[in-house]
Amino acid sequence: MGNDEKKVQLKVFVDKKKKKVMFAEADEDFVEILFSFFTLPLGTIAKLSRKHVDSNAIKVGSLTSLYESIINLNEKHFSNEHCKDALINPSNSSASFCQKLKVNLDETKPIISSIVPQDQLKVNVDDVVFLKKKASFIITDDLNVVPVMLDTSIVLLCSLGVEYIDLLEEIIMPFGLEEFSNLLKWSLLTNNPLTNLVLGGSKPCPCSSCDTNSASDSALTSIDSSETRTQTQTTQTPKTQTQTQKMKLLVQKSTKKVLCAQVENHFVELLFSFLTIPLGAYEHLTKDNSSSVGISNLYNSISSLGDGKYLKSEDVKTMLLRPKLAANYLRVTNFLPIYEVDTRPGRFLKEQATFIVSDDLEVTVSPSVATITKFNTLGVPVCDIEVLEVTVGEQEALLILKASLTSTSALTDYLNALRKIPKA
Known part of the structure; x- marks a missing residue:
């Protein structure tokens, strides 16, 4: 990183005896x-998890493997x-x-449309972006974000077990792209991301380049004023287009672990679509009230702040909690309710193949045969x-989407969840 990188x-307030970050204090720039993250x-x-990693190169679920396999896949496909x-x-x-933030984690440029006012695209880092005004916030170790108010702050600090702030070690940490990328990673994996980042964690707890005049059967579309969709429109898949497909799972009988799946294009298109989904949309689609990881707490904090006092508008709240796919993506799957009603069909893959x-x-x-040989080398x-044939529809697609970010055994987790669903 260059010395001119914005930070x-x-x-941060640390309990050295407990080896734990008790809480942190931040201004509006940090919180925004x-x-x-949710955009x-x-x-x-x-990409960030591969590019900006700390000393513990832990994978972000199965997302890292999926992303790397796309990098390695020949362009002819x-x-x-x-x-x-x-x-x-x-x-x-x-x-x-995001371009207006002091630190922008996204390197892609905005897709410019005649519908978007040009003054929205001007970068002014002195203004607040998502919040109504400048303010101070308390951030807990598990990423609950609370405005600093005397009454609520005292209650919060008591609930965290903080009696005397002056007994805690105070650390001023500069945050740039690398630090935020690592905090994002830990927030997806643990319920104490600040402690993991500040004190060193080891294990998780239980584009404009796409803006092209491509053919209609590609997964992309060019952007013009007639096709651009606004943030406030409803995202849904027409019910008439809902469909299911079959896929075959190769499962080790003795461990019930999925070794691999033999699939056709439709399933790979589904997996590829995962990478286009904003994190906020992922949280909205897979929301699990039992989840205790930091990113879920951060998501809930936005809901709590979206009462008209702190967020700029309902549109901003929607943009963070239910963000849309970029408008240049066509509908490559009907298994997930992630597209606008009028999104045209498309595809990422060129031709029918087995994967x-x-x-x-x-x-x-x-x-x-080399695939089978690989199983033998693993002692299987x-x-x-055994070969299991399963049906994939919207419910199953959501299970796989959720597992893609929470597990390095996404298909096994999906199969286990599938077995728990009562049969009609």
Whole structure:
């Protein structure tokens, strides 16, 4: 990183005996960058997790493997030369807002349309972006964000077990792109991301380049004033287009672990679409009240602040909690309710083919005897492998989407969840 990289400060209060960050204090600049996490497509998060890693290179679920397999997939398999780049450098529908932040985690440029007022695209880092006004906030170790008010702050600090602030070690930490990228990673993996980042964690707790005049069967579309969709429109898949498809899982009988899946294009298109989904949309689609990881707490904090006092508008709240896909993506799957009603169909892949998807969602082309040999080298005899045929629809797609960010055994987790669903 260059010396001219923009950074913001975080004041961290550490209990040295407990080896734990008790809380932190931040201004609006820091909090807005935290909130911008939810505008990032999952593909951007995968890219950041590879590019900016601390000493513990822990994978972000199965997302890292999926992303890396797309990088390694030959371009000849894609519908056109833009599709691969659209996945490894996905467009952000909120890029024009993120550019105004002191630290912008998204390198893609806004998709400019005649509908978007040009003054919205001007960068003025002196203004607040998502919040109504400048303010100070308390951030807990598990990323609950609370405005500093005497009454609520005292209650919060008591609930955290803080009796005397002056007994805590105060650390001023500069945060740039690398620090925010690592905080994002820990927020997806643990319920104490600040402690993991500040004190060193080891294990998790239980684009304009896409803006192209491509053919209508590509997964991308060009942007003009007639096609651009606003942030406030409803995202849904027409019920008449809901469909299901079959896929085959190769499962080790003795451990019930999925070794891989043999799939067709439709399933790979579904997996590829994951990388275009903003994190806020992922949280909205897979929301689990039992989740205790930091990113879920941060998501809930935005809901709490969105009462008209702190966020600029309902549109801003929607942009963070239910962000849209960038408008240049066409509908490549009907398994997820992530597209606008009028989104035209498209595809990332060029032609029909058979793919192998590993348990951690690595996608490879053309199954072979070498695949079976690989199982043998892992100590799995052929007779210990069974083939299960399963149906994939919206419910199953959501299970896989959720597992992609929470597990390095996404298909096994999906199968286990599927087995728990009562049969009609």
